[in-house]
Amino acid sequence: MIINWPEKFARKGHELFLSGLPIALHCHHYNMNLQKTLESSLGSDGTLLLYQAAEESSYAGFTSFLQHHPKINTTKSKLELASTSYQYCGLGIINFTQIEPEGGRIVSPHSHHVTGWLAKFGKRETPGCFFSRGWIAGALAVIYDKHIGYYRVDELQCKMTLARECVFEVVIA
Amino acid sequence: MAIDTDKIVHAVMHGSRIREEKGIIPLFGVYLSMIPVEYYNKISFGFERKMGQDGSAEKLLVAAGQECGYATFQGIRSSREWDEVVQPMIEHTEDQIYCFVSIAIAFGWGDLAVEELIPHEKLVVRASDSYEARGYWDAYGKADAGKCYMLRGVAAAFMDLVYGAEYPDGCFQYTAIETFCQAKGDPHCEFVARKAAL
Ligand SMILES: [Zn+2]
Ligand SMILES: [Zn+2]
Numbered sequence: 001m002i003i004n005w006p007e008k009f010a011r012k013g014h015e016l017f018l019s020g021l022p023i024a025l026h027c028h029h030y031n032m033n034l035q036k037t038l039e040s041s042l043g044s045d046g047t048l049l050l051y052q053a054a055e056e057s058s059y060a061g062f063t064s065f066l067q068h069h070p071k072i073n074t075t076k077s078k079l080e081l082a083s084t085s086y087q088y089c090g091l092g093i094i095n096f097t098q099i100e101p102e103g104g105r106i107v108s109p110h111s112h113h114v115t116g117w118l119a120k121f122g123k124r125e126t127p128g129c130f131f132s133r134g135w136i137a138g139a140l141a142v143i144y145d146k147h148i149g150y151y152r153v154d155e156l157q158c159k160m161t162l163a164r165e166c167v168f169e170v171v172i173a
Numbered sequence: 174m175a176i177d178t179d180k181i182v183h184a185v186m187h188g189s190r191i192r193e194e195k196g197i198i199p200l201f202g203v204y205l206s207m208i209p210v211e212y213y214n215k216i217s218f219g220f221e222r223k224m225g226q227d228g229s230a231e232k233l234l235v236a237a238g239q240e241c242g243y244a245t246f247q248g249i250r251s252s253r254e255w256d257e258v259v260q261p262m263i264e265h266t267e268d269q270i271y272c273f274v275s276i277a278i279a280f281g282w283g284d285l286a287v288e289e290l291i292p293h294e295k296l297v298v299r300a301s302d303s304y305e306a307r308g309y310w311d312a313y314g315k316a317d318a319g320k321c322y323m324l325r326g327v328a329a330a331f332m333d334l335v336y337g338a339e340y341p342d343g344c345f346q347y348t349a350i351e352t353f354c355q356a357k358g359d360p361h362c363e364f365v366a367r368k369a370a371l
Contacts, residue, residue, distance in 0.1 A: 006190045009207070011182070014302065016281035022210045024304060025185070025280040027203035027248070030241040030323070034213075037237050038220055041230075045223060053215035061209050089207040090198035110195035112206045119204070 003069065003081060005088035018089070019068050021061050028116025035113075035130065036121065047130045054134030055141075055148065061085075062142035078143040091135070101144045103151065103170040106136055114159040114166065127158030129166050136168055149173060176262050178275040184258040185279035201255060201276070202248030210281075214308030217322060231322060236345075238326025243333050243344040246273050250334070266335060267292060273331050274298065282324060288363070293336045296347075298328045300362040306355035319351030321362050328364035345369060 008019040016023050038046030065081060066072060072081055079096040086094045092111030098104045108114075113131055117124065133153040141150045152173040157163035188200040198205040217234055224230035249255055250269065259272045267290055274285050283304065289297040300306075300321065309320040319325065329349035337343025349366040353359035 009186075009190065011186060011281075014278050014281070014284040016207075018207055022281075022304065023207045024210050024213065024282060025205050025207060026213070027205050027241070027245050029203065029244040029248075030237070031206060031208075033237040033241050034216055037233050038216065041233060042220070042223055046220070049216060049219050049223065053212050053219065056215060057209045057212035060211060087196035090196065090205050091208075092196040110197065112197060112204055115195075115197055116204050 003072075003084060005084065009088075018085075019065050021064050023089075028112065028120060031113065031131075032116045032120045035117075035128070050130040051134035051137075054131045055138040056134075058135040058138030059141055059148045060138075062139050066142065075143060082139045082143065086135070091132070094132075094136070099140070099170065103172060105156075106153075106168040106170060108132060108159075108166040108168070111159070111166065117160050123162055124158070124160040126161065127155035127166070128160040129155050129158055129168075132166065133168060136170065140170060176268055176271040176275060178278060180262075181259060181272065181275040182279040184254060185276060188254060200252075202252035203245055210304040210308060213323070214305060214312065217305065218309060218312065218320070231318075234322035235326040235349075238323040239330045239333070239349075240326070240344060242327035242330030243340075246276070246330065246334055247340050249273075249276060269335050270296065270331050273334075277324075277327065282327075283362075285324075294367065296328060296332050296349075296364075296366040298324075298331075298364045298366075300324060300364075301355070301360075303355065303362050306362055309356040315358055316354065316356040318357065319354035319362065320356040321351055321354060321364070324362065325349045325351050325364050329366040329369075332366045 010017050038049055072078055083094050083096055090112055092108055094108045113129055117128055133155055137151045137153045141148050151170050154169050156167045156169050158166050221230040271287055274287055278285055283300040284302050285298055285300045288299045303321045303324055305321040309316055329347040332347035333343045337346035346369055347366045348369040349364045352365055353363040355362055
């Protein structure tokens, strides 16, 4: 089943919704500045907060999407939903080809956070896709019917450090 | 010509439906994302909790909002979409602020309205149903101070852009306070931006 995302993006008065979920449009200036503020003020506690906030909101978001679309009931179609929603939300491209319920690898050749970070702050020395890591952990937990926090997602290489693409490793936490 | 908020909202809704092949949304000179408001609230209020109640998180979050508002709306007013859709509506310098507010509404930042604008001096913006206030109230209950840090920074950024020094030297020339906030139980949120003390 292919989701018609533009149809799911709606405005009710002044509020924006994607498939029933309240969302906001923000640009890379804000998203990257928030990341930098948290990281420079709190170090790893700050990046953990970014990861967990993304994990919790993607967990809640996917739970809601799947409730709205009961016909999306195979793992394959759920993974496809995850990657098309990532793309529709302007977050980038994400490939779930090497993933199993026990974990695996995920490759992202393009993303909002990479493009935004490089445009605003330039090259990083360490991987910086904390949002995407958390987002993947939350989405996979819903797709494989696990509790939140079941997966741990690390980033093995990152385009923010000028690697060719971002590569994420998913393991059972 | 009056500022046509509906036309601006329509242009943003239309533009934000367009994706290039990298899954990025380039619109109005910036890269846009659609992220659940819950994420932003978890980050802001989680950060505030971790930093302690000494006001340092509040300062940083307002500054992040202001710096971003400044860069974002500079990108927006320099864009092709602005030239096409918004510029024809602008007759006076002050009109820019009303257009910025319309774009903020289009971005889903709340039901914003300019209550008062004294050129160079003071801007009062009201919001009902800001997602920051709603998110705080839902997660933690009644607040003892205003919680709409992003909107507060953005209100000051609007004045910086229109009445401050030429970009990029005008940021933080204005500063805003939140005089009412729905997170405190007030009927609406209100932001007052004035010249920052030197
Ligand atoms: Zn990365
Ligand atoms: Zn407020």
